[in-house]
């Protein structure tokens with residue numbers, strides 16, 4: 001074994017409910033894994049689903065000290081699992097997007113002066129933060145600030161054009177503005193502001209870490225075409241913000257070497273590199289190792305679509321982030337609220353509360369459902385912003401008053417179920433196309449999330465998207481993506497790579513395919529993938 005082959009990589013994912021860690025070998029096999037669940041492992045913080053609800057409607061926060069304590073624990077658990085951290089050459093991480101952490105002057109000082117004889121949480125305690133209850137992505141209390149920021153820069157279209165998203169309540173810019181307006185003392189005393197991802201990176205680095213382009217795209221503050229902070233948006237948010245945010249970096253940037261604290265307490269090598277941390281959604285895209293032809297369709301509680309785009313679309317209701325591994329490209333993300341919860345309701349109402357029976361009914365009807373169609377937005381949908389149900393049949397046309405009214409109900413449960421699933425898939429396809437995804441011969445769909453276990457639903461997906469569908473059962477793409485980026489960033493910063501002509505430096509996608517040539521598409525997941533469908537004939 002060469003000395004290179006002994007190298008390992010570490011990835012972290014600080015998601016809403018838990019902190020996870022994985023150590024990968026040189027050949028990307030899992031050596032050790034550990035996790036800390038906030039609700040059960042850190043009960044003192046009284047979280048439900050990883051968060052604390054505030055006294056106001058839509059108010060959600062977390063005490064950042066809980067995350068610090070979770071880091072102490074997850075590293076201990078990794079070691080108990082047999083992890084030898086002295087072999088880690090690079091580490092990176094992912095975290096829930098949009099949350100903001102407010103460092104005090106003391107906090108920044110403490111980061112650089114950690115004592116290896118003490119736990120992290122005994123040093124990075126409440127006094128490290130000017131705000132001890134940090135707003136997270138679930139918080140929806142900033143409608144006023146969203147409106148003000150859009151107004152200030154010339155309207156919603158301008159916000160979408162500059163930052164890739166209209167102002168959303170959970171996005172960091174409106175959240176920071178709320179703190180500036182409602183807690184001016186806190187804002188004044190805040191030395192630096194981190195995202196959850198850069199907060200975690202900061203602890204490893206022993207210094208406040210820069211925000212990366214991809215996660216920074218979820219703030220309504222970053223000009224995604226120029227890859228710089230947008231002065232218009234900063235001005236619309238809060239004064240003297242740029243110095244508090246610091247520089248931006250690419251998501252594969254080497255930030256520096258790990259802090260001495262970790263060398264002495266956990267036996268890391270002093271040369272271990274800390275790579276920029278990013279948001280969990282961009283990190284999930286890197287964990288799947290997909291090229292441009294792939295569309296990810298996650299069928300979880302809500303349905304989420306992710307894609308790579310060459311141009312930033314001016315699309316009001318989606319999110320456009322700078323791509324995490326190819327900064328010339330963009331990542332498009334669409335969220336649909338009426339996903340599994342609607343499918344669950346139909347399973348109960350029409351399918352005897354059984355997925356098997358639901359699937360039988362779905363398969364009873366042919367593709368196209370004899371022209372019977374439906375769209376069910378039981379909750380207010382995000383795209384389009386509507387609520388309600390519309391059913392129609394092959395005789396309905398725009399001149400037909402039945403279309404406007406909608407048909408009350410189809411006559412058979414199988415027609416209902418087929419109309420629901422075909423309607424959902426057609427809707428996702430149409431919006432992905434509006435966002436700029438180019439469907440073609442090479443299109444591949446990667447299905448994930450709870451409902452991707454249902455082969456009848458996946459079959460409809462293949463029919464509607466007219467493309468092969470692959471099912472990914474592993475749900476830890478964000479975590480794996482973090483460890484993969486650690487490896488790729490090590491390659492990019494390796495002396496041999498730095499000598500290469502820029503043309504000869506491998507892209508992220510090529511790098512992983514060359515590394516694991518026996519793995520076809522979706523390298524790391526191959527053993528879990530079943531090709532369920534090839535192209536369908538009409």
Ligand SMILES: Nc1ncnc2c1ncn2[C@@H]1O[C@H](COP(=O)(O)OP(=O)(O)O)[C@@H](O)[C@H]1O
Pocket residue numbers: 299300301302340341343344355448449450451452453454457
């Ligand atoms: N066999 C199945 N067929 C269709 N849907 C399923 C099946 N099994 C689970 N689901 C759906 O998966 C959903 C949960 O998906 P999951 O990805 O675990 O959610 P989360 O968003 O919480 O991660 C459930 O609400 C359920 O509707």
Ligand SMILES: O=C(CO)[C@@H](O)[C@H](O)COP(=O)(O)O
Pocket residue numbers: 014015016017095096097098137170218279280281
């Ligand atoms: O707000 C968003 C994306 O815009 C969420 O997806 C968060 O990034 C939280 O992710 P999880 O921890 O729940 O996976």
